[in-house]
Amino acid sequence: MSRPAIRRLTSRVVYENRWMTVREDEIERLDGSRGIYGVIDKNDFAVVIPAENGGFHMVEEYRYPIGRRTWNFPQGSYPDRRTGVVPEELARHELAEETGFRAGKMTELGYLHGAHGTSSQGFHVFLATDLVPGESAREPEEQDMRQRFVTRAEFKELIRAGTITDDSTVAAYTLLLLHEE
Template identity: 30%
Template sequence: MASLEWKTLSSEYIYKSNWLTARKDTCETPSGKIVDAYYVLEYNDWVNCVAVTADGRIVMVRQFRQGIGKTVLEIPGGTMDDTDPNPEFAMRRELLEETGYDFEKLIPLGAVAPNPASSNNLTHMFLATGGRKVQEQDLDENEEIEVVLMDLEDVETLLKENKILQSLHVTCLFYALLKLKELKL
């Protein structure tokens, strides 16, 4: 098979902040075509998790999402901080902050690329089991999150009815459902 890799000839940062970095690359394709302006969004990696309590409930979160202007139901997750040593640490931190729950076991489900055409990051997915509430939420300054405990069957119904809009969370739910079936939890 021939290589399809592009060669980056130059990169120029257009905007840099904690939440968004945008750059313009000049690239050369394998056939020699010069792509003068290819835009890439740089983000820290993200984490998300299907969290199951000790009594078998699924921990979901409701929050407003400005991008689509709606309050949506999601699974816990967030951005890895620069100080997080690895995705599991970041996920445990996010679970405590967003939900107040700690989990006996965190099972990695792999990683997916949110949008590999224009973004550079990965989302690391997990299944957490044996959850117990150990503290109150410790939310970031702009977060307002409602914790919702649901039966697995109700979450599956929401998926079937296309009522969970966050595609990265739907992907994690898919992998977690496969793992739960394998584990027979």
């Protein structure tokens, strides 16, 4: 087995909370030169595409880091960096928590990384169908969340208009299109 292109020499945690750890690693490259690498370690999350009647159920909320509201597919992870999470269980939890819907059928479409140059976090994408409405149970951070149904044509227009800017939502839609081929 060949040596990795970048090898970690030392590592130190520079910040952590219940959602993430930020660390700074001293690294060595193949040519022997050294440097530092900042890494955000976060647990994987689930993105759920709740689909029915030729469209999707979307959620919108204020996103503090970008200072604006955006629409996206329901998504999230458990707090406290919980390990041993079954991706489908997380997807079902996020769907119910954010929209109130329960899925009769959950199909895994794939696994992706959103920022593999800076973060270890990836995400599992699920298609939720045979939806049954119910009550949502949003977290305090989601108290301003809105929900609505959009047709596929509206969904594409929201991307074009810059209303949907979430990379995991757009990537999940791409996996759905590949699944439907």
